[in-house]
Amino acid sequence: MNHDAYPDNYIRAILNSVKSIAMVGASPVNVRPSYFAFKYLAQRGYDMIPVNPGHVGKELLGRPFVASLRDLGRPVDMIDIFRNSSHIMPVVEEALTLDPLPKVIWMQLGARDDAAAEKAEAAGIKVVMNRCPKIEYGRLSSEISWMGVNSRTLSSKRPPAPTQGMRLSLNRMSVGGGDTAASDRAAKNKSEQS
Amino acid sequence: MSDRLPGFSTLAVHAGAQPDPTTGARATPIYQTTSFVFNDADHAASLFGLQAFGNIYTRIGNPTNAVLEERVAALEGGTAALAVSSGHAAQVVVLQQLLQPGDEFIAARKLYGGSINQFTHAFKSFGWNVVWADPDDIASFERAVTPRTKAIFIESIANPGGSITDIEAISTVARKAGVPLIVDNTLASPYLIRPIDHGADIVVHSLTKFLGGHGNSLGGIIVDAGTFDWSTGGKYPMLSEPRPEYHGIRLQETFGNFAFAIACRVLGLRDLGPALSPFNAFMILTGIETLPLRMQKHCDNAKAIAEFLSGHPAVASVSYAGLANDKYNQLARKYAPKGAGAVFTFSLKGGYDAGVSLVSKLQLFSHLANVGDTRSLVIHPASTTHSQLDDAAKTKSGAGPDVVRLSVGIEDEEDLIADLEQALSA
Ligand SMILES: Cc1ncc(COP(=O)(O)O)c(C=O)c1O
Numbered sequence: 001m002n003h004d005a006y007p008d009n010y011i012r013a014i015l016n017s018v019k020s021i022a023m024v025g026a027s028p029v030n031v032r033p034s035y036f037a038f039k040y041l042a043q044r045g046y047d048m049i050p051v052n053p054g055h056v057g058k059e060l061l062g063r064p065f066v067a068s069l070r071d072l073g074r075p076v077d078m079i080d081i082f083r084n085s086s087h088i089m090p091v092v093e094e095a096l097t098l099d100p101l102p103k104v105i106w107m108q109l110g111a112r113d114d115a116a117a118e119k120a121e122a123a124g125i126k127v128v129m130n131r132c133p134k135i136e137y138g139r140l141s142s143e144i145s146w147m148g149v150n151s152r153t154l155s156s157k158r159p160p161a162p163t164q165g166m167r168l169s170l171n172r173m174s175v176g177g178g179d180t181a182a183s184d185r186a187a188k189n190k191s192e193q194s
Numbered sequence: 195m196s197d198r199l200p201g202f203s204t205l206a207v208h209a210g211a212q213p214d215p216t217t218g219a220r221a222t223p224i225y226q227t228t229s230f231v232f233n234d235a236d237h238a239a240s241l242f243g244l245q246a247f248g249n250i251y252t253r254i255g256n257p258t259n260a261v262l263e264e265r266v267a268a269l270e271g272g273t274a275a276l277a278v279s280s281g282h283a284a285q286v287v288v289l290q291q292l293l294q295p296g297d298e299f300i301a302a303r304k305l306y307g308g309s310i311n312q313f314t315h316a317f318k319s320f321g322w323n324v325v326w327a328d329p330d331d332i333a334s335f336e337r338a339v340t341p342r343t344k345a346i347f348i349e350s351i352a353n354p355g356g357s358i359t360d361i362e363a364i365s366t367v368a369r370k371a372g373v374p375l376i377v378d379n380t381l382a383s384p385y386l387i388r389p390i391d392h393g394a395d396i397v398v399h400s401l402t403k404f405l406g407g408h409g410n411s412l413g414g415i416i417v418d419a420g421t422f423d424w425s426t427g428g429k430y431p432m433l434s435e436p437r438p439e440y441h442g443i444r445l446q447e448t449f450g451n452f453a454f455a456i457a458c459r460v461l462g463l464r465d466l467g468p469a470l471s472p473f474n475a476f477m478i479l480t481g482i483e484t485l486p487l488r489m490q491k492h493c494d495n496a497k498a499i500a501e502f503l504s505g506h507p508a509v510a511s512v513s514y515a516g517l518a519n520d521k522y523n524q525l526a527r528k529y530a531p532k533g534a535g536a537v538f539t540f541s542l543k544g545g546y547d548a549g550v551s552l553v554s555k556l557q558l559f560s561h562l563a564n565v566g567d568t569r570s571l572v573i574h575p576a577s578t579t580h581s582q583l584d585d586a587a588k589t590k591s592g593a594g595p596d597v598v599r600l601s602v603g604i605e606d607e608e609d610l611i612a613d614l615e616q617a618l619s620a
Contacts, residue, residue: 031441033448036245043246109450132450138247145210146247146255148263148459149274149452154200158213175200175209175268 003117003129008153008174011136014104014126016170018077019047021133022069022102024091025082026050028060033109034082035060037134044137045167049076069094078104080133081111088113092120101125106133141168151175202269202385203486210264211479224476225257244440244448244460254464258472262479266405266415267455269384269482270397273420274455276463277413277475281380281400282312283468284414285347288376288396290466291432291457292344295321299345300338302329302359303590304352307580309378310587313347332363339371344429346373350389351381351515351530353565354575354599355592356538358515358525365393372429374422380404381537381565385489386530395422396454403566404536407481407488411474416458420451432457439465488568488604493533495570495610496602502611503540508548508618510596514538536602537565539575539592546595549574553598555617558609570603570610 001010021041027034028050042048042061050060053067066072069079069091079095079102081088088107095102096119105120107113107129117127138144142151142159153172160166200208211222230249232238240246249255259277267275278284293299301313303326313324327334329348346368348359361377368375374395379387383404389397399405401413424433424446433453436442439461446453463469493516500514515522516534526534542548552572553561559572563579573579575593588594602610 030243030245031443036448039240039245110447135450142212143247145264146249146257146260147274147452148255148260148267148276148455150209150264150267150272152268154204154208155212156208158218159215161215173200175205 209268274452287462409567492536565601
């Protein structure tokens, strides 16, 4: 997989197929990005499990925290890692000990570890890096268009009026393939500078 | 689902719009409402805390305006956009996110006269200091950079002279200085030039001009390219630091490559207040659907008229970048191969008086202070838009006393030429 620019079809297939998501690094602090994403994905019907050893014994929006992936006690389809790039590898290594394996490992906006991605992909796991599942779900459903964001999708179909807790259709025509040329350029600028 | 890329004209008609979920209305409805009902207290809290997508109050966002925002973001190749009440409002909102009192920004000297006024006088009272540079001398931008520089501002095609700016060269200066490049793309529209493809980090428009295109609605828009890293060096605290207005959210961390557009909305539009009327958004959206058709006709007419004027004995010179012998023709071929726009100036051998006389004799061209209308427009900048500038500044910004500016409309080319002919010879 080219991790610089994902085709929409790749992201769409993941978000359409996974049902349960364990979020590593989920925060109960309601201004943290992980809290935003956790709450949104729960509202869109995903079965969310917060993973954070610092909050065991507490709940996040009614779901009890677990300390680590080993403590999940049941299979999950996707692991969403809300940790810095430097903390990704141990989480992926732990994920690779699960039986059955997760189908997807997703690393949050700003997080990228190519070596960890390679290990996961070698085990047949799909990997997404440096993206936010909330933003991608909002984009492919065009719900994010409420904020003037370019969803890079088109549709001439009448959508159902969205209600709380409803899954939205992600099957709109893509405009830009993967990420925009602009953000690719930003990534390139960044790597040239560093 | 195919990932095929639709073309510009398809995006101009479709991007951002879909049938209305409630009624099935195919044209974008005008959501002429100030406010939106919350589902419950938690939904309200989520919206106010920026945790959920949705509408609160039309000063912060509106569904009709959102269609316009996504459409222009798509046409410009940006990640997101924010519509505001005018082009000038867009400029204030952009710079409010970037500058603290005492900071500087570098601006090209060749700009719309209203922008020169705004930067020189209004922004001075905010403590935002403009430093002028010459778009024909790239080194003058480099020389103007100081540790307090926070942005560079240029026009892609400059008003009123119609000169073309070397966006890529100036974007290199901006990158070296570690500041974003803001491009006012009003006179080109994304049909002719997409500044983001040439290194712009932020694009602004007066939607009042070619995008709306019919001279009936004011509007402005800010497009975020998603290219700038706001976190380096704490230079842009509106984006990188915890915002007390939102319980400590950091916008860049939360919104990634569209954080600048969100900052403009939740810190700029929300607090400064220049919201666009949904009715204007509807009018402008309708205009954008025909942008590719109109813009090509504007450019073709402009070229024919520029050629006609170049051969006229009463005309001293024509500055239109679409003419093969023009100083900016090389840049026009590179940046605007479909046409060099429809706003340009020419100078009359008879000077100031001849300018005033020409304007009074024209029958089809309307004498008014706007550009980018379906109708052809004429103005004598020295006695109107640029009258507040002194003579030296007038000449420097391309609006000397003998200069007349045209904004060529989409009427029949023969009729426009006949009108100019009778007014010049009478
Ligand atoms: C290039 C340019 N930028 C900005 C503006 C300001 O736009 P508005 O009148 O919508 O505030 C104008 C208006 O003439 C313009 O020509």
